[in-house]
C-alpha cells in the first residue's frame with residue numbers, strides 16, 4: 398500500500414502541474430524511457446480494463462495507478478468528448494451510473510433523451526457538460542457488490558492525464574484507449590476548426606509521441622493499441638497513424654454503429670481479410686467466442702482459429718473475478734477461467750477488471766524468464782557505465 402500512495406502523490410503532483418498549463422509533450426529526458434523496465438512481450442497481455450476497476454472506481458487516476466502496481470501491461474480507457482471539445486476518460490455517454498451527478502442540483506435541468514446507437518437513452522450526457530463542470534463531479538463505483546469506500550473521492554480525468562499516468566510509470570506501461578461512440582460524439586460535439594472526434598483523438602496520441610507499427614522500437618518505448626467498435630473510424634484513423642489498432646466486436650445481436658453490419662458479416666473470413674489491412678487484431682466479447690449454455694461453456698466457435706490464420710491477434714473482454722461472471726465450469730475460481738482461455742483457447746491478450754489476479758496467474762504459469770531478467774539488468778548497468786565513463 399505504501400508504494401501505491403507514494404506513486405499516487407508523485408503522479409497527482411505531476412497531474413496538477415499539468416492541468417495548470419497548456420498540456421505539452423513531456424521531454425524524453427524527464428521520462429527516462431530508455432532505462433525503464435520494458436514491456437513484457439513473451440506472454441499474452443494483461444490489459445487493465447478501465448484500470449483496476451474491480452477494486453477502485455473505473456477510469457480514475459487511483460484505478461490506473463493500482464493497475465500499474467498490480468502488473469498491468471496496458472491500462473485501458475474509453476475516450477469521450479465534452480461539450481467544449483475536451484477528450485476525457487469515461488465509459489458511458491451518461492454520467493448517471495458512475496458519478497454523483499444526481500446530487501448536483503445545479504445540473505438538474507440538464508437531463509436529456511438522445512438516440513445513441515439506435516436506442517433512446519435518458520440521463521445526464523457527457524456531451525452537455527464542459528470539462529470544468531465535469532471536474533466538479535466525483536466518480537463512484539458502478540457495481541453495488543464492489544468496494545464502495547472510494548465513492549466521491551476521485552475526479553473524471555482527461556485523455557491527456559491518462560496518457561501521463563502511463564508515461565510517468567516507473568516501468569514501460571502501454572495505453573489502450575477506445576474511440577467510444579464516434580457517431581454519437583461527432584453528432585453532438587463540434588470543434589471550431591471543423592476537425593472530427595477521430596482527428597482530435599489521434600492528434601492527442603501524436604502530441605505525446607505515440608507512433609510506430611506493432612513491435613517497432615517506437616512502439617516498444619510507448620506501447621499503444623487503438624481500439625474501436627466502429628470500423629470506418631479505424632479505417633479513417635489509419636490514414637493518420639500507423640499505430641496498431643484493434644477492431645472490437647460486440648454481442649452477436651448488435652449491428653455496427655457506423656456501417657450497420659451484423660456480427661456474422663464482420664466475423665466472416667472475407668471481412669476479417671479486409672479489416673486486417675487496418676488492424677492487428679480483434680477484441681470480441683468472450684461469450685461470443687465460447688457461447689454459454691445454461692451458464693456452462695458451450696463448444697467454442699472457430700473465430701480464434703480463423704483470426705489467427707489471418708495473423709490477427711485476439712484480445713477478448715471482459716474477465717471478472719466475481720461469481721456472477723464466472724461460468725459454472727470454473728467452480729467460482731477465476732484462475733481456472735484464465736487457465737482455460739490462455740491454455741485451451743489460446744488468446745493474445747485479456748481485458749480484465751482484476752489485473753492483480755491475472756498477473757499472479759501468469760507469474761505462476763509463465764513467469765518472466767529469469768535469465769532474461771538478469772541479462773537485461775546487466776545490460777542496463779553496462780549501458781550506464783559506458784555512458785558515465787564517456788567511452
Ligand SMILES: *[C@@H]1O[C@H](CO)[C@@H](O)[C@H](O)[C@H]1NC(C)=O
Nearest residue numbers: 496497498499500537548549
Ligand atoms: C447523494 O447524497 C446523498 C444524501 O446526502 C448521499 O447519501 C449519497 O451518498 C450521495 N450520492 C452520491 C453518489 O454521492
Ligand SMILES: *[C@@H]1O[C@H](CO)[C@@H](O)[C@H](O)[C@H]1NC(C)=O
Nearest residue numbers: 510511512514515516517518
Ligand atoms: C426515440 O424517441 C423519439 C421521440 O419519442 C422517437 O421518435 C424515436 O423513434 C425513438 N427512437 C428509438 C430508436 O426508439
Ligand SMILES: *[C@@H]1O[C@H](CO)[C@@H](O)[C@H](O)[C@H]1NC(C)=O
Nearest residue numbers: 515652653654656657658659
Ligand atoms: C440496418 O440493417 C438492418 C438489416 O438489414 C435494417 O433492417 C435496418 O433498417 C438498417 N438500419 C439502418 C439505420 O440503415
